[in-house]
Amino acid sequence: MLSADSMNENGKDLVIMYTKDRSGCSHYRLRFNAEYINGYEHGVTPIILPKITYDPNLLKGAKSIVFQRPENKHDYEIIKRYKELQPKYGYKLCADYDDLTFITGDADENNDAVPPYNPAHDSIHKNMPEILEYMKKCVDILDVISVTTTYLKRMFERVFGAGNVVIIKNVVPRYLWNFPRKKPLTQDLVKPRVVYSGSPTHYRQPIPKMAPGQNPNFPKGHPGQPGDRGDWNTGLCDWVIKNVKEDKIDFYVMGSLPFFWQEIHHKIQFLPWTDSHSFPRKFMEINADFSIASIVDNPFNRAKSSLRFTEACACGCVFMGNIFEKNDESPYREIHKDCKIKDTSTVEEIDKVFWPLTKKDKYNEILEWQYEYANNNALWLESEQHLNEMLMYFDTKNPDII
Numbered sequence: 498m499l500s501a502d503s504m505n506e507n508g509k510d511l512v513i514m515y516t517k518d519r520s521g522c523s524h525y526r527l528r529f530n531a532e533y534i535n536g537y538e539h540g541v542t543p544i545i546l547p548k549i550t551y552d553p554n555l556l557k558g559a560k561s562i563v564f565q566r567p568e569n570k571h572d573y574e575i576i577k578r579y580k581e582l583q584p585k586y587g588y589k590l591c592a593d594y595d596d597l598t599f600i601t602g603d604a605d606e607n608n609d610a611v612p613p614y615n616p617a618h619d620s621i622h623k624n625m626p627e628i629l630e631y632m633k634k635c636v637d638i639l640d641v642i643s644v645t646t647t648y649l650k651r652m653f654e655r656v657f658g659a660g661n662v663v664i665i666k667n668v669v670p671r672y673l674w675n676f677p678r679k680k681p682l683t684q685d686l687v688k689p690r691v692v693y694s695g696s697p698t699h700y701r702q703p704i705p706k707m708a709p710g711q712n713p714n715f716p717k718g719h720p721g722q723p724g725d726r727g728d729w730n731t732g733l734c735d736w737v738i739k740n741v742k743e744d745k746i747d748f749y750v751m752g753s754l755p756f757f758w759q760e761i762h763h764k765i766q767f768l769p770w771t772d773s774h775s776f777p778r779k780f781m782e783i784n785a786d787f788s789i790a791s792i793v794d795n796p797f798n799r800a801k802s803s804l805r806f807t808e809a810c811a812c813g814c815v816f817m818g819n820i821f822e823k824n825d826e827s828p829y830r831e832i833h834k835d836c837k838i839k840d841t842s843t844v845e846e847i848d849k850v851f852w853p854l855t856k857k858d859k860y861n862e863i864l865e866w867q868y869e870y871a872n873n874n875a876l877w878l879e880s881e882q883h884l885n886e887m888l889m890y891f892d893t894k895n896p897d898i899i
Contacts, residue, residue: 509587511559512543512891515575517566521696522595524773525804526645527565529670530887533878541891549575556582561589561891568598569624573631580638591890592635593643594653595667597800599628601652604796612795614701614727633657643890648826649800665886667802669811670878673777679813679864682857688744689855691737692785692814694751694805696770699792700727702756724756728798731819731840733791734758736847741765749783751776777812785814787854792819792827794840799826806832810871815854815863831870833863 514531516523531543541560562579564572579590598621600609607613611621621628636642636657643665644650653659706721726734734757740746741761749766750758758765771779788809792798799821806829809816815836818829822841829837836854838847853859875882 509558509560510540510542511555512541513555513559513562513588514543514545515549515562515564516545519773521773521776523565525667525669526593526595527563528773529673529878533670533672534884534887539884539888541888543891551578551582553586556586556588559586559588561591563591563593563891565593566595566598567592567635568628568632570627570631573634576635576638589892590638590640591643592639592641593665594649595645595802597649597652597797599632599652599656600625601656601796603652603799608795610797612727612793612797614725615698615797616701617698629656636661641890645802646800646828652796652800663886663890665890666876666883667804667807668876668878668880668883669777669804669807671811672879673774674808674811676777676781676812678868681861681864685857686786686855686860688747689786690747690749690784691787691789692749692751692780692783693737693789694776694780694808695753695790697753697755700729700755700757701725726755726757728792729755729757730793731791732842732844732847733789733819733838736844736851737761737789739844749785751780751783777808780808781812785812786860787851788814788816790816790818790829792829792840794821794823794827798828799824801828803828803831807871807876810867810876813864813868815860816867817851817854833866833870835859835863 514527516527528545531545534541534543564576567573567576576590583590598610600606603609610625611618636653636659640661642653642659642662644653644662645664645667647664650662650664653662701722701724703724704719704722707715707719709718710716711718737748738758738761741748741764747766748764749768751768752770754762754765754767768779788805790805792801806816806818816832817836817838818832819838819840819842820827820830822839836850838850854863871877877883
């Protein structure tokens with residue numbers, strides 16, 4: 498690992514961070530790292546500033562300046578100003594991108610970048626010319642860009658000609674997910690607890706037709722909009738309905754309750770979304786046996802990380818997710834081979850994968866495999882590999898992270 502002395506040469510130790518919001522993305526990509534690194538002697542002091550500053554007293558002590566997801570003219574003008582001041586202060590300019598928000602050409606335009614069922618689709622596609630123009634301008638003057646996955650790195654290189662992209666995986670902080678290892682099963686699971694956690698960006702809720710003044714969120718009214726199962730337009734959605742109806746599983750949903758499970762709402766244990774610091778504890782209190790996630794094949798999802806799988810490894814519940822029939826780009830391609838289902842799998846085919854996992858010997862085997870996978874692949878924020886990557890990313894020397 499880089500030593501504190503080497504990181505703190507010339508008295509420059511500040512890492513100035515600008516985040517777009519206080520979302521989970523903001524926490525996993527920057528805020529959690531800042532919290533942990535500040536708690537120990539690593540030779541750098543990350544600070545998250547609430548507004549842009551060009552204060553020379555701060556900039557002269559800055560080792561690097563990190564932006565989250567710069568993608569418009571306003572963002573570019575800020576980075577451009579910092580670039581003009583860079584020769585005077587000698588800091589490094591960095592930006593982190595965790596999602597694919599630009600057209601790649603890997604799908605028809607409407608399904609490229611953010612998919613139609615995502616609530617951000619219309620605004621992002623409306624502003625796509627500006628996004629492409631100013632992301633390119635940002636990429637050209639930034640010293641380094643960090644992304645979460647190989648696919649996202651490849652798209653930055655192809656679309657923007659970026660040659661300065663490094664991969665820093667999504668990891669989980671042990672200081673929040675530090676729960677005792679689950680004890681091995683001594684008998685088969687009879688009625689397993691299954692949990693799904695996710696935001697409403699994975700589907701589109703229906704909107705009823707509304708007259709002007711009927712709803713304050715739509716003061717001019719709304720013509721109505723049908724729902725879209727989005728990432729749950731797979732056999733896994735119907736598998737949940739079948740097994741809940743037949744009382745074979747206890748099903749928990751964290752975040753938001755989708756319209757397509759309306760017929761089983763009364764049987765679902767629902768937990769509203771919570772903040773990023775409270776989420777691990779709330780998730781752990783469910784004491785789930787399985788965590789599941791469904792995604793469909795599109796460029797946006799190919800660029801995603803396997804964070805839901807990593808969280809399952811951390812808390813001790815077996816993860817089942819789908820891979821893509823037509824390519825090997827699913828973020829869940831790395832999960833245990835016996836837990837993989839396809840985006841084309843039928844309810845019956847999913848049953849054949851799931852129920853053998855409830856047998857105690859198989860369940861214990863996979864749970865142990867997941868614990869070891871997290872340890873061996875540096876999926877903890879506190880791992881030496883991840884910390885070294887972050888410190889090199891912050892360092893004024895060019896990082897060498899592949």
